């Protein structure tokens with residue numbers, strides 16, 4: 091009877107920890123398409139040919155990166171269409187510093 095209780099407790103702890111790791115995985119860096127994760131920036135330079143953009147960006151919380159001016163690659167060059175130097179934008183970047191989404195501020 092006592093042993094049975096210990097076994098039950100163990101399997102309960104196992105289930106809870108399993109549940110916890112699944113939820114950690116679900117909130118990992120993959121699929122970061124959340125508006126609240128977007129970072130504000132000003133466009134300093136656009137290189138449409140090479141698919142890069144120089145941004146003066148605010149802190150990027152998902153990457154633990156402070157504000158700075160730096161060059162990013164864009165995942166898809168068509169993202170650079172209709173953008174100009176001096177525009178202010180919201181952008182989303184993946185863990186390898188590729189920009190996956192850009193939205194012009196109104």
Ligand SMILES: [Cu+2]
Nearest residue numbers: 155156158160
């Ligand atoms: Cu940076």
